Amino acid sequence: MAFEELLEDPVIQKYLNVLVGPKGMPVAAAPPDGEVTDEELAERLGLELNDVRRALFILYENDLASYRRVRDEDSGWLTYLWTFEYEHIPGNLHEEMERLLQALEQRRQYERDNEFYLCGNCSIRFEFDEAMDLGFQCPECGGELEAMGNEELIEAIDERIDELRDELGIVA
Ligand SMILES: [Zn+2]
Numbered sequence: 001m002a003f004e005e006l007l008e009d010p011v012i013q014k015y016l017n018v019l020v021g022p023k024g025m026p027v028a029a030a031p032p033d034g035e036v037t038d039e040e041l042a043e044r045l046g047l048e049l050n051d052v053r054r055a056l057f058i059l060y061e062n063d064l065a066s067y068r069r070v071r072d073e074d075s076g077w078l079t080y081l082w083t084f085e086y087e088h089i090p091g092n093l094h095e096e097m098e099r100l101l102q103a104l105e106q107r108r109q110y111e112r113d114n115e116f117y118l119c120g121n122c123s124i125r126f127e128f129d130e131a132m133d134l135g136f137q138c139p140e141c142g143g144e145l146e147a148m149g150n151e152e153l154i155e156a157i158d159e160r161i162d163e164l165r166d167e168l169g170i171v172a
Pocket of ligand 1: 119120121122123138139140141142143
């Protein structure tokens with residue numbers, strides 16, 4: 001598995017960046033071959049040990065790194081030997097896209113099932129029931145709430161859903 005090729009993919013770069021943040025990115029972007037300690041990584045990359053540990057832990061939580069503990073026979077200290085497991089990245093991304101797709105489908109349903117009212121002054125949107133309870137008056141500014149179409153929003157959601165289905169290889 002060539003990690004270098006994975007890391008050239010802008011989608012994967014973005015995914016890692018969102019996971020570990022800019023401070024952790026040097027760690028995430030330079031997966032070593034084989035095992036490595038946090039201290040070796042910090043030294044090699046010129047980073048604070050805490051930033052390296054934080055990034056490693058996030059990768060671990062996301063199934064992208066694992067460790068084993070080794071006790072030094074002389075000092076008695078525990079050393080953590082880390083292995084990067086980037087072969088799990090494609091599977092993680094796939095799951096993430098599936099979650100996003102589900103969320104978008106739920107959102108679309110919600111948009112379709114409800115009527116909305118807007119205060120033009122405050123740009124606050126209310127569901128029909130809320131607006132009726134308020135006597136169609138904005139609770140912030142007292143302005144009149146007006147019916148608001150959401151067709152454009154639904155269309156945008158539809159487009160995003162189609163794109164995701166394409167990427168996931170789901171036939172509509
Ligand atoms: Zn208002």
